[in-house]
Amino acid sequence: MLNKSLLVLVLVGLGLVACSSETAEVVGEQYGQDLALVEVIPVNEVFTKVNDLNGKIVRVSGTVSDLCKHKGCWIQVKDGEKVLTIRFKDEAFTLPASAIGRKIDFEGLLIAEKIKNPLAKGGACADGGEHSGGEVCENERAEKVAKTSEMRYTMISTGLVLL
Numbered sequence: 497m498l499n500k501s502l503l504v505l506v507l508v509g510l511g512l513v514a515c516s517s518e519t520a521e522v523v524g525e526q527y528g529q530d531l532a533l534v535e536v537i538p539v540n541e542v543f544t545k546v547n548d549l550n551g552k553i554v555r556v557s558g559t560v561s562d563l564c565k566h567k568g569c570w571i572q573v574k575d576g577e578k579v580l581t582i583r584f585k586d587e588a589f590t591l592p593a594s595a596i597g598r599k600i601d602f603e604g605l606l607i608a609e610k611i612k613n614p615l616a617k618g619g620a621c622a623d624g625g626e627h628s629g630g631e632v633c634e635n636e637r638a639e640k641v642a643k644t645s646e647m648r649y650t651m652i653s654t655g656l657v658l659l
Contacts, residue, residue, distance in 0.1 A: 524601075527589045528655035531555060531603050540575040543649070546608045555603045556580070556651065560595045560658075568592060573600065580649045582656070595658055602656035611648050 539558035542549060558573035558580070568590035573580045582602055584590070 524657040524659040526655070526657050527591065528584060528653065529603075531601060531655055531657060533603055536601060539573050539580055542580060542606065543575055543578045546606075546649070549606050550608045552606060553604065554606050554651075555601060556606075557599070557601045560591075560598050560600055563591055563593065563595055565593065568595075571595060571600075578649065580651060582651045582653045585652050585654050588654075591658070599659040600656055601659065602651065602653045604651040604653035604655075607648075607650045607652070609648050609650075611646050 533553070533555035536555050536557050537545070537549070539556055542554070542556055556573070558575070560571050561574040561579075563571040569584065569587060571582045571591055573582065582604070585604065
């Protein structure tokens, strides 16, 4: 009897510990992996804290301002003239065109880098041509960024939620 009571007490205690741990509960349409981080950084703070956040896994919130029109293989979130492009790790998921204008929480590795050729021209995606794969989408994304900045801000997202 004592062993059963002790076992019940241990199981209840473990349950309470599991319930009290912080989780990243978000209600919306989930793409990719579940969000794990609790702290959410608004996109405007990403640009002001980029030196501290570069190369780190972060969770960011914003509004989708643009996406790959051909495949949904990248999205962009803006703050004024600065653009954060979100690519999906291992191309594990894509987003529908209806994502534009929607609030979003996303998680991933932040990469800030100087653009090597800020006046680069885009490929078929940017010119309205046929979609032929990742490199063409990358050219389209790069052209949109190059018009406004000499820095490129990218996140490699493992998961996101459209709110």
